[in-house]
Amino acid sequence: MQTARVVRFHQYGGPEVLRIESAEVPEPAAGEVRIRVKALGLNRAEALLRTGRYIEMPALPSGLGLEAAGVIESVGPDVEGLAPGDAVSIVPPRSMVRWPAYGELVRFPAELVVKHPPSLSWEAAAALWMPYLTAYGALVDIAGLGKGDVVAITAASSSVGLAAIQIANRVGAMPIAITRSSAKRAALLDAGARHVVASDEEDLESRLKEITGEQGVRVVLDAVGGPIFEPLTAAMSRGGMLIEYGGLSPAPTPFPLFTVLSKSLTLRGYLVHEIAGDPIRLAAAKAFILRGLEEGELRPVIARTFDFDQIVEAHRYLESNEQFGKVVVRV
Template sequence: MVRTVLFHELGGPEVLRLEETPIAEPGPGELLVRVDAIGLNRAEVLYRTGQYIEDVREFPGRLGSEAAGVVEAIGPAVTGFAVGDAVSVVPAFSMNDYAVYAERAVVPANAVVHRPEGLDAVGGAAVWMPYVTAYGAMVEAGGLRAGGTAVITAASSSVGLAAIRIANRVGAVPIATTRTPVKREALLEAGAAAVVVTEEEDLAGRVLELTGGRGADLAFDAVAGPAVVDLARALAPGGTLVLYGALSGEDTPFPPMPVMKGKSMRSYSLHEITTDPEGLRRAEAFVTSGLRTGVFHPTVDRVFPLAEIADAHRYLEAGAQIGKIVVTVDH
């Protein structure tokens, strides 16, 4: 038996329960992973509360799509892994089918990457979702390249911090946004060329000022809602607005045609790249290269033990973190 986080109804963090469940055996195309650390993501809050893009199929529900650990068993038709390999699980599946909030988890092998040498379990649970999300959206979907400028909203999140570093890695200029000045210095220390405090400054006007009137080539947006109009105004001709989150909780309009003329707007999901074997291969190579050279690194805000999973979710919902929240599993 293994300890597994379950929830028997939708609701707040208090619905999460740590219960004993049988250890499953990996089937074809699957691995059994001993979970040592779990990366928390906002998608899990939305799923737990019934606001995610898919509903909970049946109760008790399970959670989690990002973790780090060690391969303990290998299912039929799986190649490229051996028992004892240090690995990370990346979000590439429905939580109705697989979940990693547990001491051990069966996961699809195509959602598992080898953990680079020198990256511990906490780092391995904190690095992949942020960097693969930002890489896929900015480089693959948004076409960001050297000499470009990227506006990054919610920049103190783990994805936002990864986006800042990726923009710098490809030779682009990252402009970070944050609601209040509290996180300004942390964003500058993370590599932002400039920080726009949206409660105090006009976003579009400030970006145009910073770019000499040209505007940004890319806006990488986690917020959505009415503010997309300002982001569109901040874009240069030919620029792209990529939406990957909806933190505002409000409806997102398509900006007026005079604002959007010659520009494009698209949504982006991490699964676009993690469920594409070639896309994930490119992303893994890009991130591993950055880790090896020290340009990329995980940013962990706080670590909780598995027994405090409800408190970890409360902290996640409070939104005060800078970087990733990780839960560790004792064995």
């Protein structure tokens, strides 16, 4: 048993409810490893958990966190292929309440721990698995995105959006980045988007149809929902697929019934746990992502880095919508 600093919250609320506390971290049980954390990757899911609006409701006080990178300190019984001293990063668990990542010392199931390329910094390794597994699972595993396809990506400046742009380019598809304003247009083009549409400044349906012509958009990766559903589906090709992995819009999401019927569209909900919880699909995803990293086509984008003692400030920045890429915390 060792004592380490962890982040917990005792009530639901804004970033200010997060506290850094001391906690005892037991030795790893069978099938687990204990990791000395070097960096954390922050996700909107953690802000939702903190405010009581996530898909799981914790007993309070609760830890949180889905992504980390660090060095294995010890391994439990029945763990193969991992050893103390290995540099590793964490595949997001199904429950961050059961397996919270925000801490100096954490325990995780060995099947969720990956030895990452030594060329990655701790910050980049902590920014890796949630965005790239999410984007890979939606675009490659589910939608079968490939050469010549057109994919529209909303919330394109998020870590998942940027990962999706890179993956689309890697498989030969054409990524169209959708963002609210033109402020990030140049950065998105530099990040690999073929086209950028500012949805608050342009007519989204018209611009997508102008870009794609008769081909239309075959795949939409959407994190927003709300009124954007109607112009997105109107610009899709017959037999296209819209994959919804978020719900950033506070407005109701209309179901575009006649567009879905007339084009035989598929509208599908998706969570990264589909991939992370399936050993065969996860192995294929890890191989794709690690190969892309080695070949330089996949590169985690870091928006800003904070120190562990600045976890409240890091969460405030996470919710500011100002970032381009991943928010990371050094431990």
